Amino acid sequence: MTGWQITAAITVALVAVVTFYLGRRSATLHNAAQDFDMARRTVRSRRNAAAVSGEYLCAASFLGIAGAILTDGADALWYPIGFIAGYLVLMLFVAAPLRRSGAYTLPDFVEGRLDSRGIRWFASLITVLIALLYLVPQLQGAHLAVTTLLPGPGWAGPVAVIGIVLVTVLGGGMRATTLAQAFHYWLKLFAIAVPTLVLCVVFIGDGGEGAAAGLGAPAPPTLSEDTTVTVDTPVELQVSAPTRLQAHGVVNGAPADGDVVWSPEMRHDVAAGTTLRFDGGTPTPVVVGAPADNGGWLAPGGGGTWDLFGTYSLLTALMLGTMGLPHILARFYTNPDGRAARRTTLHVVLLLGLFYLFPVLLGALSRLYVPQLLVTGQTDAAVLLLPTSVLPGIGGQILAAVIVAGVFSAFLAATSGLVYSVAGVISADLMPERVRDFRVAAVLLALTALGVALLPREPDIAHSIAIAFALAASTFCPVLVLGIWWRGLTARGAFASMSVGGLAVLTALGLDIASDYTGGWAPVFIERPALFTVPAAFVVAVLVSLASRGTRPATVNAFMLRMHAPDRLGFVTDAAIPRYGRAEERLRLSHGQGRHRR
Amino acid sequence: MRPVRPATVERVPGVPSHLKGELDQPTKPKRQRVVLGGPEGMPVPSLRSRMELAEQTSWGEMLIRDLINALLRWSTAFAVILVLLLGGLPLLFWRLPDIASFTVVGVPIAWLILGVFVSPVLFILGIIYERLSERHEREFVDMIEN
Numbered sequence A: 001m002t003g004w005q006i007t008a009a010i011t012v013a014l015v016a017v018v019t020f021y022l023g024r025r026s027a028t029l030h031n032a033a034q035d036f037d038m039a040r041r042t043v044r045s046r047r048n049a050a051a052v053s054g055e056y057l058c059a060a061s062f063l064g065i066a067g068a069i070l071t072d073g074a075d076a077l078w079y080p081i082g083f084i085a086g087y088l089v090l091m092l093f094v095a096a097p098l099r100r101s102g103a104y105t106l107p108d109f110v111e112g113r114l115d116s117r118g119i120r121w122f123a124s125l126i127t128v129l130i131a132l133l134y135l136v137p138q139l140q141g142a143h144l145a146v147t148t149l150l151p152g153p154g155w156a157g158p159v160a161v162i163g164i165v166l167v168t169v170l171g172g173g174m175r176a177t178t179l180a181q182a183f184h185y186w187l188k189l190f191a192i193a194v195p196t197l198v199l200c201v202v203f204i205g206d207g208g209e210g211a212a213a214g215l216g217a218p219a220p221p222t223l224s225e226d227t228t229v230t231v232d233t234p235v236e237l238q239v240s241a242p243t244r245l246q247a248h249g250v251v252n253g254a255p256a257d258g259d260v261v262w263s264p265e266m267r268h269d270v271a272a273g274t275t276l277r278f279d280g281g282t283p284t285p286v287v288v289g290a291p292a293d294n295g296g297w298l299a300p301g302g303g304g305t306w307d308l309f310g311t312y313s314l315l316t317a318l319m320l321g322t323m324g325l326p327h328i329l330a331r332f333y334t335n336p337d338g339r340a341a342r343r344t345t346l347h348v349v350l351l352l353g354l355f356y357l358f359p360v361l362l363g364a365l366s367r368l369y370v371p372q373l374l375v376t377g378q379t380d381a382a383v384l385l386l387p388t389s390v391l392p393g394i395g396g397q398i399l400a401a402v403i404v405a406g407v408f409s410a411f412l413a414a415t416s417g418l419v420y421s422v423a424g425v426i427s428a429d430l431m432p433e434r435v436r437d438f439r440v441a442a443v444l445l446a447l448t449a450l451g452v453a454l455l456p457r458e459p460d461i462a463h464s465i466a467i468a469f470a471l472a473a474s475t476f477c478p479v480l481v482l483g484i485w486w487r488g489l490t491a492r493g494a495f496a497s498m499s500v501g502g503l504a505v506l507t508a509l510g511l512d513i514a515s516d517y518t519g520g521w522a523p524v525f526i527e528r529p530a531l532f533t534v535p536a537a538f539v540v541a542v543l544v545s546l547a548s549r550g551t552r553p554a555t556v557n558a559f560m561l562r563m564h565a566p567d568r569l570g571f572v573t574d575a576a577i578p579r580y581g582r583a584e585e586r587l588r589l590s591h592g593q594g595r596h597r598r
Numbered sequence B: 001m002r003p004v005r006p007a008t009v010e011r012v013p014g015v016p017s018h019l020k021g022e023l024d025q026p027t028k029p030k031r032q033r034v035v036l037g038g039p040e041g042m043p044v045p046s047l048r049s050r051m052e053l054a055e056q057t058s059w060g061e062m063l064i065r066d067l068i069n070a071l072l073r074w075s076t077a078f079a080v081i082l083v084l085l086l087g088g089l090p091l092l093f094w095r096l097p098d099i100a101s102f103t104v105v106g107v108p109i110a111w112l113i114l115g116v117f118v119s120p121v122l123f124i125l126g127i128i129y130e131r132l133s134e135r136h137e138r139e140f141v142d143m144i145e146n
Helices: A003-029 A032-036 A045-056 A059-093 A095-101 A106-114 A117-149 A156-171 A174-205 A208-216 A294-298 A305-324 A326-332 A338-369 A379-390 A394-430 A438-454 A461-485 A491-517 A530-547 A556-564 A576-580 A583-589 B017-022 B047-055 B058-095 B097-101 B109-145
Strands: A227-230 A235-238 A243-251 A254-262 A268-270 A275-278 B008-011 B032-035
Touching (some): A045 A394, A059 A305, A059 A394, A059 A461, A059 B109, A095 A338, A095 A461, A106 A117, A106 A461, A106 A491, A117 A156, A117 A326, A117 A379, A117 A394, A117 A461, A156 A438, A174 A338, A174 A379, A243 A268, A305 A326, A305 A461, A338 B109, A379 A394, A461 A491, A491 A530, A556 B058, B058 B097
Antiparallel strands (some): A227 A275, A235 A268, A243 A275, B008 B032
């Protein structure tokens, strides 16, 4: 273990300890059990916005965006835009009414609005699916971070993340999490902004403008020095000009050992364990499907009509999926009223906009400094490797350690938020009454995600997260938007819509995984299905609701009034107060005023 | 922001004062009166109009229907702007690649727009929407009160 690896491991441990401390602090300050259940709705909007952002900025934001930009260039710029715009859509259609409805989770909302127990159960099931799809890339990111930086085995990363999260979630509480998550936002912002700015200064100081001009050239990125790359997962590579290299291992199904020249006419199938050696100045082969030369990388929308379809589909998924993410929704409940929910969302737009400047810069820099990642396809490691490539020596190692702290903060914040909010849903709705226990649910969910994450699959974090968004957009978005704005939505309509949208996305996901293993034949609308599945879910919801008009719940008018009447009229009655407001809750209030700052 | 009166807990008369120190034991919940907090100095809306809304009389129902429609109109208008803005850019870059490759101080304009300028525009849209919807809600409450 080299010195800087020890530094990196220490920073990760520090992040974990601070997270745990913040989680414990207010829980032990007063009586732990009483704080455990949930935050009361009295957190200031600015801190709440930082907490929402802290919980939201996950592996996809920290590693995935830069990785996607390294591979796809300008087309990947739509990821941050979609993530930010998702909050604007949330603010326009959902934030205030949902807060006033008093629902703590999506199943709460669905049950209250549609007055049906069955649909609550179904919504809980989908919540768990979304959470799993969202958790797995986080853990795969942890795997990647450990294999890239530390000498230990890769599985140690996800196992450590799950361990820390379980200890924090089981020992802390939701109120405590607000503080911890707000801390995570500022930590992540610091951990990405400072290294980015330093690297940019170094880059410009090195006369980087000349190098940057090369990014616009119609030539592939070149390796600056002799490079040896070992392929861990099988990849299919393409080159744009005849390329000379040494290969040791299996290429195109045949054993290779020594000098070869790859021609641009064919694809080169490289098996796992193969070592490729390139001389300095060699143009970098890239994974099939990515723009091969810098000109195509720099220009947006270089491909055909289907490329355009892919962009729109991605935007649809990200913009409409945000409102269906279980951990984000639970956070909104900590706003005192609808107006504060709107303000929180607005702050989140600002905080995310600030953060996403930096991964974009890092992604662009990594095209110049770590193009060898294009060969292995592990482009998500770009952010981790960039500091030591730009700035060899102690300076780069310090920056890398700072980035590692931010990366693990991203894994921990998103994972603990999801496990906390979804374990509540599981224990309340999906477990038999005899064994109903929050802790058991949290452990079950975390271990399931861990199991899936340890299956071998080439991770593309940004893409995997986009699938979770697509599922949320195709199931909960129609139910939320129609449920809030249209009296006509019925339980049958919602059920049909969620089934159609959910099944469509899951089918696409299954085909996509199959195609990953069998040569990548899946067309764009399988990889990014949202542009088809979201409208389909909306249409089904409207049609089935109209057909079952007679079953509109009797409570709909009262519910609409509660959601839309301005806060000052005082129609908001929290559904959760009778449910959660037990004797301990009322007792806790007697502890004085200091606990409930605005 | 207006001053806010925090939630208070009043002791219900009749609880013997020697039990005060034992409030920490959750096994012995005692009766307490929780007075919910709220904004101070705000006029409470007149009871009659609030009742009419709550009971969904024809007048109340019409009012709330109008409110929902007005709010929805605003939200939809902003969503249309958002869709035109974000939906227009990929189409623009796709139809006119020359615009996308136009550079300003060495950076292609597509990267500048997508990486830097879109998010402030989204934030400004959000600010305008927040102002509008708060004003709209204020007007609705004023109307109810009179």
